Amino acid sequence: MPQTGAALRRSDAHPTKIRILDAAEELFAARGYHGVSIREITQMANVEVALAHYHFGSKEELFRHVVTRRIDEHCSRLIEDLDRAQAAAPNGIAPVEEIVRAFCRFSFAKTSSADAGWKRYLQLLARTSQLPMYEPVLAPINRPYGIIVVRYSEALRAALPTIQPGNLATAFYMLQGIVSRLLAETEMLERQSHGLCSASDFDSHLERLVPFVAAGFYALAGRPELISARNGSEPPT
Amino acid sequence: MPQTGAALRRSDAHPTKIRILDAAEELFAARGYHGVSIREITQMANVEVALAHYHFGSKEELFRHVVTRRIDEHCSRLIEDLDRAQAAAPNGIAPVEEIVRAFCRFSFAKTSSADAGWKRYLQLLARTSQLPMYEPVLAPINRPYGIIVVRYSEALRAALPTIQPGNLATAFYMLQGIVSRLLAETEMLERQSHGLCSASDFDSHLERLVPFVAAGFYALAGRPELISARNGSEPPT
DNA sequence: GTCTATAATGAGATAGAC
DNA sequence: GTCTATCTCATTATAGAC
Structure with missing residues (x-):
């Protein structure tokens, strides 16, 4: 002992x-x-x-x-997953789908795992992130998270050279809104789908989120013709 | 007097x-x-x-x-805007873009208007909707809003006959997450875009949200080839 | 409908013994 | 580091005069 x-x-x-x-x-x-x-x-x-x-x-x-307790590990993992996606790409330019997947991977894995602490931490951020917060509590979050935004935005810009800066920022903000709502795990999804979708089924969420968001990015980049090439022919069933 | x-x-x-x-x-x-x-x-x-x-x-x-005060008018307007979109379509089947636009129109208009009461009401719903709520306060919201979900889901299903029910429910849930985050008007968008995007510029939000979300729906319906046809060639700049 | 006054409770925070 | 005791203040809610 x-x-x-x-x-x-x-x-x-x-x-x-x-x-x-x-x-x-x-x-x-x-x-x-x-x-x-x-x-x-x-x-x-x-x-x-x-x-x-x-x-x-x-x-x-x-x-x-x-x-603050978990923010540094959280952000480190987000960077690692992005690095991995870029390393796997032949020219170092990861496709949009892999960038979006990297952005979700760690959070979704931790929320699905048995680690209740991480699940609650992610819920806390997701549920309170849309309420105004005191600057003293916001600053320690935004310092490391700001780096995430910059790194992922650069990666997305490399994958979508034609996208306008305002479209990129708004699209990334919409991605965050989707991820946040899924991590918050409200009962709304189950109720609205009449039990067909489970709020805690993050494998399904990811397989739907990636093609949905990637298609959105391509559309805002003026490159809708890329969607079918990347997605394959069939969406998740 | x-x-x-x-x-x-x-x-x-x-x-x-x-x-x-x-x-x-x-x-x-x-x-x-x-x-x-x-x-x-x-x-x-x-x-x-x-x-x-x-x-x-x-x-x-x-x-x-x-x-509760404004929920009935809110939902009535959402239905009216959907009805208008469907009435404008030759065969009564509104395209995805118009359904998504109808879903945002009233909320975005009220939030942009001088009517501070409506703006705050929509902020209140958006900011608290991701926190668990007491059933006595949730029920009076969900009764009228449940009808909205059914009507819009039916309209989207008509526009996307090939989409799987789970994909439809999740995609609509993601749309709600995006709209909710925009209505909450956090300072994050302005900070992340270095002032390029304004949280209160809902005209720009709408012109970006519609092609983004519509492309996502088409991707989850297995119909990516429809995106370029609907969107026109250029995204908002 | 509106006001004053007050009850009853729970909150964040601190002092000091151990 | 931990515990008991307490201070001080704000909270929801109500009673009763006007």
């Missing part, structure tokens, strides 16, 4: 600080920043209220730690 | 109940349900706190009234 006696208060396997972060992640994802109290968080984490303030100072700082 | 003496407390033009609803709409749109107190709302409305309880009973009921 690696833990010392002081490290664990109950039978839980993680130290206090991590348990608070995990509980906060889950509750913030479910009800947003204002919908959750520190008391609820510490109760779920099985620690005293004062420990949240000892470890994080304030509620806002705790929230900042939650959204 | 139509108002009686008892109707107005200050110089504002609207009766108390409306003023509370307007203030609540604005604040709920900005910070979500839990991020706003009744005190803030009544303060912005220039009325006493007790009047919110007199008119609406509880905070949750007030929120329900805010999201």
